[in-house]
Amino acid sequence: MGMTITEKIIAAHSGHQEISAGQFVYADVDICLGNDITAPIAIEQFETLGVEKVFNPDSIVLVPDHFTPNKDIKSAQNSKLLREFALKHQIKNYFEVGRVGIEHVLLPEQGIVVPGDLVIGADSHTCTYGAMGIFSTGVGSTDLAACYATGKVWLKVPETIKFIFNGKLNEWVSGKDLILHVIGDIGVDGARYKAMEFSGSVITDLSMDDRLAMCNMAIEAGAKNGIIEPDDCTENYVNGRAQREYKFYSSDADCEYHEIHEYDVSALSPQVALPNLPENVRPVEELSDITIDQVVIGSCTNGRISDLRIAAQILKDKKIHPSIRLIVIPGTQDVYLEALKEGLIEVFIKAEGVVSTPTCGPCLGGHMGILAEGERALSTTNRNFAGRMGHPRSEVYLSNPAVAAASAVTGKITHPEKIN
């Protein structure tokens, strides 16, 4: 029996020639990631062990991105804890404000994670890196602490669900819409504990930014990881950025899938997830009477340069609707600088939006755009649980950046084709 790409990567990191779903392993970790919310607990836990040194400082990445630039004194204390831990243990991949970006935009961009890696992160959206042919999964702070000490993580090898996308995408339809469509189909626990493997001609034609957006939201279907077999697109993306040697894995023809879902997406229009679950998905044209108060364009899902380009394409020479607050958040400093060079930042400011330094900020109701009671946001982020972006009785709709930009212009949820 052959193995899936997920099984192959876990096998290669746990000393097994062959491995199968359900097996329990302690796997060697290439990169373990923590942020300003999750790493403080990990550091405190690690220090209870009485171990002098971390297992491998080069495998540890600390990205204070959630509440930075520090939103309050307690957050500043947490960031300080990360900074001091990085100094003490000579962790080179600590990113200070000014160099920091949203973790799941930053790590692929900087080539810190590379194809064939096994990556854990104390952040649920760590599954993003599967887009590059990496086994990558979200864990908790204690897992991270254990990895600091041992270089390992306990894992149960997941079964894989394969998703095949055929057809040709319409204009304004992106990777975000594909993953929202899948979550709408299988539900928020439809892939619980499973690997989601995305394939088909549509994926082959998809950019790395769009692939990252898709794998980013695998967790919203409950998955352990999302993954795409590396190809020419992957090679073009990692070549020149990879900080370490990389290896391309692919699934064997005779591997075993738990389920296979096949979609023809030629007729798919941009998708929007309604409150309060990412599975409440409708085509954008069915929601044209929904008014909104705030639009957020950014996040680990859609804070990459191609996301800002498409938003700027729609907003160019326009003003947003007077009742709308538009918040644009480039994912990293490099994305910000590129957007500046391309004139995108000027487009957003002239449209009367605000542009923020890279931060997770409003996505999780942290800072930089909190909603009041009864307010409604349309956001390119990944979660729309009740109160996610602020007051427990505020609402979040999720969409791609083109829909978000078009809706900022009209004040209502709007198909980008309606904007000329």
Added chain:
Amino acid sequence: MINGKSWKYGDNVNTDEIIPARYLNTTNEKELAAHCMEDIDPEFVNKAVEGDIIVAGDNFGCGSSREHAPISIKALGISCVIAKSFARIFFRNAINIGLPIFESEKAGIEISDGDSVKVDINSNIITNLTTNKEYSFTPFADEMKDIIKAGGLMEYIKVNYCSS
């Protein structure tokens, strides 16, 4: 042996509801406990007493990886969580920090709010003392039992990796 009163919730109770992000600027267990379940049941911390049990439907603890969620539940003195199913990061976090959790389809459906519930970990039996019904729960993998027996992942690591 665990014995307590049930507080019943539905499907997809998410980590934002268990501990909202506005309280994630601290790692202090007492502070986190003071806001446990705040956005799904603002009165929970006032109603629940030490030893009580949370019972829920499918996918309990879905959403973010924040360990603050099981920490807030444990620090409040909740003795265990019984659910039809758990989201995977919440599941491993609970195992890792030593918050007892039990997956039981029927118990998650049939136990009602306010029922008196007993869990016998050794015999894998959940008993609803109010209705006199018994339920089994999904047994843990042997490797997870080792972590649970040690009292959590840090204790397990101490014995198995740090002692040599």
